Amino acid sequence: MHGRLEKKMSNTPITLKLLAEKLKISVSTVSKALNNYPTINEHTKKHVQDMARELHYIPNKSAINLKERKSRIIGVILPNLLDHFFTRSIYGIEQFATQHGYQIIIRQTKDDLAEEMRSATMLLKSQVDGLIVAISKNTQDFSHFNEFENLGIPIVYYTRNPSFNLNCHKVLGNTFKGCYEATELLIKRGHRKIAYLGGPKMISFTHDRFNGYINALKDNDIAFDVNLVAYTDFDKENTIAAIQKLFADVNQAPTALVAFKELILFDAIKYLRSIDHPQVKEIECIGFGNNSFISYLDLPPIASVEENPESVGENAISLLLKLLDKEIEIKNYQKVMVDCKLVVH
Amino acid sequence: MHGRLEKKMSNTPITLKLLAEKLKISVSTVSKALNNYPTINEHTKKHVQDMARELHYIPNKSAINLKERKSRIIGVILPNLLDHFFTRSIYGIEQFATQHGYQIIIRQTKDDLAEEMRSATMLLKSQVDGLIVAISKNTQDFSHFNEFENLGIPIVYYTRNPSFNLNCHKVLGNTFKGCYEATELLIKRGHRKIAYLGGPKMISFTHDRFNGYINALKDNDIAFDVNLVAYTDFDKENTIAAIQKLFADVNQAPTALVAFKELILFDAIKYLRSIDHPQVKEIECIGFGNNSFISYLDLPPIASVEENPESVGENAISLLLKLLDKEIEIKNYQKVMVDCKLVVH
DNA sequence: AAACGCATTTCAAACGTTTGAAATTCTAAC
DNA sequence: GTTAGAATTTCAAACGTTTGAAATGCGTTT
Secondary structure, eight states: OOOSOOOOOOSSOOOHHHHHHHHTSOHHHHHHHHTTOTTSOHHHHHHHHHHHHHTTOOOOHHHHHHHHTOOOEEEEEESOTTSHHHHHHHHHHHHHHHHTTOEEEEEEOTTOHHHHHHHHHHHHHTTOSEEEEOOOTTOOOOGGGHHHHHTTOOEEEESSOOTTOOSSEEEEEEHHHHHHHHHHHHHHTTOOOEEEEEOOTTSHHHHHHHHHHHHHHHHTTOOOOGGGEEEOOSOHHHHHHHHHHHTSSGGGOOSEEEESOHHHHHHHHHHHHHTTOTTGGGOEEEEESOOGGGGGOSSOOSEEEEOOHHHHHHHHHHHHHHHHTTSSOTTSOOEEEEEOEEEEO | OOOSOOOOOOSSOOOHHHHHHHHTSOHHHHHHHHTTOTTSOHHHHHHHHHHHHHTTOOOOHHHHHHHHTOOOEEEEEESOTTSHHHHHHHHHHHHHHHHTTOEEEEEEOTTOHHHHHHHHHHHHHTTOSEEEEOOOTTOOOOGGGHHHHHTTOOEEEESSOOTTOOSSEEEEEEHHHHHHHHHHHHHHTTOSOEEEEEOOTTSHHHHHHHHHHHHHHHHTTOOOOGGGEEEOOSOHHHHHHHHHHHTSSGGGOOSEEEESOHHHHHHHHHHHHHTTOTTGGGOEEEEESOOGGGGGOSSOOSEEEEOOHHHHHHHHHHHHHHHHTTSSOTTSOOEEEEEOEEEEO
């Protein structure tokens, strides 16, 4: 149940020097033996490695980092940790980073530019080796990231396209295609009056998704109706206002709805139910997200656009590590697209 | 819009040595000036600090950590990051840690002991200065944490009470009181047949909550009925089985329900609706969690026991840092209770 | 028996910081 | 103008690791 290794350990950590003393050889030999240098005799290597294992030697990361002039820390800046998309993306980033000997520091901006700037400063002081950033909804100026560039610290932008910043690395969801497929599915199910509920106009994917919607309509010979489009943000009141606009005229009301985000969709449906909209039960909706709570809703969306946040995150960190390893030249700007998947419920 | 500070920076980081050379004084003076040593002349202090600011000097953390024999990293082990309780507790931990110059590394165990053991080993190799742990649902043996104890690395257990491990620091929610108040509210609303749906028996708070339930009944002269108690875990099928047991006899069915976790409550309600239980709309429920999705449910719980996860997390890290600062002796085992709050919807 | 070549090990400096002890400069009193 | 004493600065070692250069040991060749 316990014990057997009760060796009574000293509580000072084991160092190379200590191992060297025990084995009566030099520190450099020990270091090289553990790092498997070819010039070291196989016999001594074994001795050293055995001893290291026996004494539970753990290399001191601070010393190594100091020597290598690295921190092995990646900074992650994102708008909101309570949003499932970001939580899941963090999961992907974390996994991959840890597997490659890196740690991450997460900063939430609450979609606020000032907070984003503060985060940048803070992460600079933490001496991150690299940065992964989902910009705030109103980031147009990128000068708060200049200092990273000056220091040669690579930045990968993810999820949110920094369209004002041409020369940069980005990893984005292929949200155009996702929205195209969602719209297409609704058309296939016989809908002709399909509304699009978009997000903050400053966020790039709002437009990509809108274009997916438009293109699906066009490819299926459905005329675009400007009255079937409305925009909101992450604020409930604005969502309700948008829905009111879309469903103002009961006779002309849409029979289906594509929303840029599932959570916003929930607010929309809730509102329509609260005013007892006559066709509410017939309205079919699709949003981006694939939230696990969907299964508890009485009027759930008929499908979800799964954005694969873990994969987006993983692609971002993977690219960043390649930049850090100089596997990709820092000025050789990359753009990675991650596919969405339409999940029918 | 940009510029004005376009100083054209070198891309090698600024060090004390560099500052010293610029100022033509010794490195130690620079160091002491920046650290505000009383032996340093105020005049030179100002010079040094001005120069440091001008050149954007950032102290090298690795070097400091090496010198101080610290990593300034806290390991956090918890069952599941997709659970809102833990996400929110992480938020509290993260905030506090960062403010005090610490970083955190998070490990998910998926409530699996083997994974918890692996996490412990991994964090040992990361040389964490301290550990915050929410044990897995079947952790009874704590030997995988022995090495931390040997090395004098403090551990704070949180949320889940390690009842098999007497001598340890813990920060727990006052879940007894929370459940007492929830039950009491239902009684006040006229219910007499109140069911209790408990969680995995290995998790300590299952019993604390049960005791809260029992005591509320007793204090209100309601006889305890063993048929009104059932247990489940985080698995949907088991929850359904438990509900089937509780509602087997329609005439004797409970009119109210207290659940050890809101998410489980959602499954329960969903099931009752799916079988069209005759009294389903009259059943009043309360669970632990206060999930924001509640507002989208058609039959929402009438109240939630808000567990204040941020506060639990913050208390845990705060205690840990006190242990690290020797403000509290490591053998002077602490127990901190964080109150819940009944939120009526 | 000296000299060469090879395998293996050790030396020593470096990474950037901190800090007690030692050295230097300054002030003021005699 | 010497000197005690304080104020200020510098020295030097240390934290634990890595790594190219230098040194050592040893067998082989001549």
